Amino acid sequence: MTAPDPSTHPRAFLEHLYQAAVRRALPLHTLGPCLPAPPRGRTLVLGGGKAGGAMAQALEALWPREAPLSGLMVTRYHHVPPRPEGLPRRIELVEAAHPVPDAAGLAAAQRMLALAQGLGPDDLVLCLISGGGSALLTLPAEGLSLEDKQRINRQLLASGANIHEMNCVRKHLSRIKGGRLAAACAPARVVTLAISDVPGDDVSVIASGPTVPDATTCAEALDILRRYGIEVPPLLLRQLEQGGLETPKPGSLLFHGHEVRLVATPQQSLEAAAQAARAAGIEAHILSDEIEGESREVGKVHAALARAVAARGQPFRKPCVILSGGETTVTVRKPPEGAPDARPGRGEDSDAHPGRGGRAGEFCLGLAQALQGQPRVWALAADTDGIDGIEDNAGAFVAPDTLQRALARGMKPGAYLDRNDAYGWFSALGDLVVTGPTYTNVNDFRALLVL
CATH class of the missing domain: 3.40.1480.10 (MOFRL domain)
Known part of the structure; x- marks a missing residue:
């Protein structure tokens, strides 16, 4: 042009x-070279973000027609691109709220954990993630309500905290972020395909890293909450103080054989x-x-x-x-x-x-x-x-x-x-x-x- x-x-x-x-960052232009070969078992697609709709459509267009493909993606309201005529729909796509999560995002995250159950070692999980996934994939920790999560999210957004700080907190107050989705997919192989929206392209920060190890700690999350004056329910506060909401760490066998590929940066x-x-x-x-x-x-x-x-x-x-x-x-x-x-x-x-x-x-x-x-x-x-x-x-x-x-x-x-x-x-x-x-x-x- x-x-x-x-x-x-x-x-x-x-x-x-x-x-x-x-x-340069549109998934249809960049996803193809990052795709793995189809597995012997089935391929399940999970994930979310503002590019979730475009990533799902690109995968449907690029994945071999004869290879099984199914799954669930979540994207922001009104961020579903026009669907090309004749493109078969193989991945379910739902819309939810961003930047403050809502019940639709919560329901989608619950369904993703359910879909991950029963996978075997011959199966493949393709996790498609992009910026915005932290709010769209919301599944509060036990003892934390959606309303609590919404309030904390609003306060974080207004606090001046940077993305690393916000996502450290989000990972420790979640049942799906910070590597927990990967844990739910075991023993299947997981390949994470990410569009980076974070400084340094740290995939553990993109969408709060649902399928990758998390090096941050409960103590760090607690320090961030206190530094910015953000209140959490007493039960969650005690769990953070005692390390009861710790995330899977680098070196964990949970991530053996998993791969991460950056689609766009x-x-x-x-x-x-x-x-x-x-x-x-x-x-x-x-x-x-x-x-x-x-x-x-x-x-x-x-x-x-x-x-x-x-x-x-x-x-x-x-x-x-x-x-x-x-x-x-x-x-x-x-x-x-x-x-x-x-x-x-x-x-x-x-x-x-x-x-x-x-x-x-x-x-x-x-x-x-x-x-x-x-x-x-x-x-x-x-x-x-x-x-x-x-x-x-x-x-x-x-x-x-x-x-x-x-x-x-x-x-x-x-x-x-x-x-x-x-x-x-x-x-x-x-x-x-x-x-x-x-x-x-x-x-x-x-x-x-x-x-």
Whole structure:
């Protein structure tokens, strides 16, 4: 696909790079080389994530028609891709809630454990996992209700904890995560096919590692809960203190003969975007696929880099594209007492709803504030699953005149950052990036264009 001219259509050019990154991570393009040979016994497919629907369809298309195939996958509501005409349905697909789990996800996880019973050594379990699986595959530990799990999940999401910390807690409060699904599948062989959405591609963190060993401990989970002030029922607290909710560890015979294969990674998608930029005559530089930290602060750092390139040609010569990925965090701040609840377009307190900005939006808001209208710098940040946070956008776009247009409407970026409302800020400016679900997920995508 020919790239738009970056000098005349910078937004379209950055959207082109985003789409190149997403295409590189689509399961139909990447799953085939990772598939094992069919076993002597039967093949059972289990797993979940935001890419669950696309992974299941890709497997149905690629698996030999004569080889038995059945199973159950769970994906996020409205993340089931259009089904190709004539493709036989061999894997059941159900939808559930994300990022806060619901009863549909609970029922799916219970059914998966039941399906794993009675497998033999000649059978094969293909576990297809992708980002979002932690919420979609929910099966609370004994003594923990779904309501408890939902409350803990909401508090974790708002706490500013990073993905490693959140999933450490999730694994120890679950009956299916942290290697427990693999334990249920014994003595069958398990091959885990994963689309990575985590910094470092640690498969034990992707979807909280339902089929792989877990090196974290109850003590670590307890420390995280206490550090962020998250309460758990007293019974669960005692079990964590006594190590009664420990997960299967590396070296356990449970995982003998099991394999893990990465189907798509953030780095591969960033490289695809860089290749698309270079094909258009623009040099591209990948900072890292593992950038973490508060979204707004990461935005400020990217702004400082872009300003240095624009002003001094350091550390990169312009024109260029600066790419990065990873998983930043948003610590949700409570609005001040008595904050007005105005509607859009009415000055700096308009659209005053806290917590409506996801990671990409808050990154862009921090970036726009720090760029201070820097000429000839544009940026796009979006989640590769097409959904940033809880709203309908993938992310947002920043142009040299973004801050000026906002201030002309009385929309001060600091006020919107104070209530985590990047969505409201960029919505009022017409600068949201809306793609709909992409049916994959390799985490944050950020691109800055300096001309």
